[in-house]
Amino acid sequence: MSTVHDETMLDLASLYAIEALEQGGDEWRLIRAHLPECAICQNEYQVARAGASALALSAAEAPPAALRARVLAALPARTAPSNVVLLRRRLFVALATAAAILVGVGAYLSTPTTTTPIAAAPTPAASNATILTWTAACAPKLGSRCHAKGTISASPSKSMTFAMHGLGPLPRGKTYQTWVIAPGASPTPEPTFLPDSRGEGSVVIPVAPRKGLIVAVTVEPAGGSRKPTTTPFLLGKIQ
Amino acid sequence: MAQGDASAFTAIYDRHAALVYGICKRILGDPAAAEDVTQSVFTQLWAKPYSFAGGNFGGWIARVARNASLDIVRSAAVRRREPEMPTDMPSDNVLEDEVFERVRAGAIVEAVKALPADQREAIEQAYFQGLSYREVAERMGAPLGTVKSRIRSGLRQLWEALHRTVAT
Numbered sequence: 175m176s177t178v179h180d181e182t183m184l185d186l187a188s189l190y191a192i193e194a195l196e197q198g199g200d201e202w203r204l205i206r207a208h209l210p211e212c213a214i215c216q217n218e219y220q221v222a223r224a225g226a227s228a229l230a231l232s233a234a235e236a237p238p239a240a241l242r243a244r245v246l247a248a249l250p251a252r253t254a255p256s257n258v259v260l261l262r263r264r265l266f267v268a269l270a271t272a273a274a275i276l277v278g279v280g281a282y283l284s285t286p287t288t289t290t291p292i293a294a295a296p297t298p299a300a301s302n303a304t305i306l307t308w309t310a311a312c313a314p315k316l317g318s319r320c321h322a323k324g325t326i327s328a329s330p331s332k333s334m335t336f337a338m339h340g341l342g343p344l345p346r347g348k349t350y351q352t353w354v355i356a357p358g359a360s361p362t363p364e365p366t367f368l369p370d371s372r373g374e375g376s377v378v379i380p381v382a383p384r385k386g387l388i389v390a391v392t393v394e395p396a397g398g399s400r401k402p403t404t405t406p407f408l409l410g411k412i413q
Numbered sequence: 414m415a416q417g418d419a420s421a422f423t424a425i426y427d428r429h430a431a432l433v434y435g436i437c438k439r440i441l442g443d444p445a446a447a448e449d450v451t452q453s454v455f456t457q458l459w460a461k462p463y464s465f466a467g468g469n470f471g472g473w474i475a476r477v478a479r480n481a482s483l484d485i486v487r488s489a490a491v492r493r494r495e496p497e498m499p500t501d502m503p504s505d506n507v508l509e510d511e512v513f514e515r516v517r518a519g520a521i522v523e524a525v526k527a528l529p530a531d532q533r534e535a536i537e538q539a540y541f542q543g544l545s546y547r548e549v550a551e552r553m554g555a556p557l558g559t560v561k562s563r564i565r566s567g568l569r570q571l572w573e574a575l576h577r578t579v580a581t
Contacts, residue, residue: 226567
């Protein structure tokens with residue numbers, strides 16, 4: 175579809191760059207169609223996005239030092255570290271000053287990969303941190319039909335990070351949903367998620383871990399449910 | 414090998430954690446929640462590094478952090494989902510590269526403060542509160558055309574001010 179450039183389009187290009195247009199609305203669709211055809215609006219879009227990035231940078235604030243250890247310790251074990259290679263290659267292209275970050279990338283790329291949990295190489299901060307973790311496994315009655323596993327890790331800020339792997343792809347219109355079940359209580363709905371192409375996924379559950387809680391995963395309609403509509407297939411108990 | 418993986422990822426964290434955490438804290442207004450979302454963003458980056466399809470990495474991860482935080486602010490019944498990892502950003506924004514690579518942090522804060530108040534308010538509401546320009550107009554009690562113009566002019570002035578600091 176051919177679109178006509180005018181001053182309105184420049185406004186829309188700027189609003190689109192800062193995501194201030196209603197997604198899927200008429201103006202959003204109009205500028206998405208127009209941008210590839212118009213160098214002037216592309217320039218306006220880039221200016222606005224650079225402005226938005228500056229706004230983002232103006233909010234930068236050093237996080238608590240303990241967060242670094244928490245992030246590294248909670249990363250799920252990798253079964254395919256080639257992802258990291260890809261990330262490094264993209265960063266190498268993207269970050270003009272990233273040379274220091276990518277020391278040794280050449281050697282890494284030429285070496286066969288192995289299963290490598292990132293937490294296997296703790297940072298000095300991580301080595302001093304106490305991270306509580308619990309495992310999650312398939313419901314026993316599913317037997318060999320379920321290959322999913324998970325690790326629940328506690329965070330000091332009263333939440334749990336649930337990292338899973340071995341998840342199968344879902345049909346269109348379905349999602350995985352996590353649940354927290356307190357002893358004697360009904361399941362409470364927690365985040366939904368879709369696994370990546372390797373069957374891995376993770377969510378932050380904004381509930382403090384405490385003894386007896388069960389964290390569960392079900393398959394639900396896209397968007398999630400208020401109550402489980404299927405039987406949990408992956409379960410972990412906080413001990 | 415394991416050391417290499419960890420140090421690469423740690424370097425990425427060290428370089429971008431302040432940006433991610435700062436955005437999350439600004440949007441959520443809660444340091445503990447900002448820590449959780451920051452952790453979730455980096456966990457997702459580890460799980461799905463291929464979501465980054467090129468372009469400016471800082472701009473991309475800022476958008477991930479913003480979307481994840483806004484998702485929490487907006488969510489109600491079903492509380493939150495994993496951070497969205499956008500893949501549709503154009504990859505050749507040299508202007509954005511300039512902001513991330515060459516502009517001093519202090520200059521950025523000064524440039525934002527120097528914006529006319531109505532422009533700053535409009536773009537901050539759109540960016541940090543995730544409002545559409547129509548919602549911004551409603552909150553500011555200003556005509557739609559005026560708000561469109563404030564946002565566009567504000568972003569352009571911000572860029573031009575920073576570009577001047579690099580050029581001089």
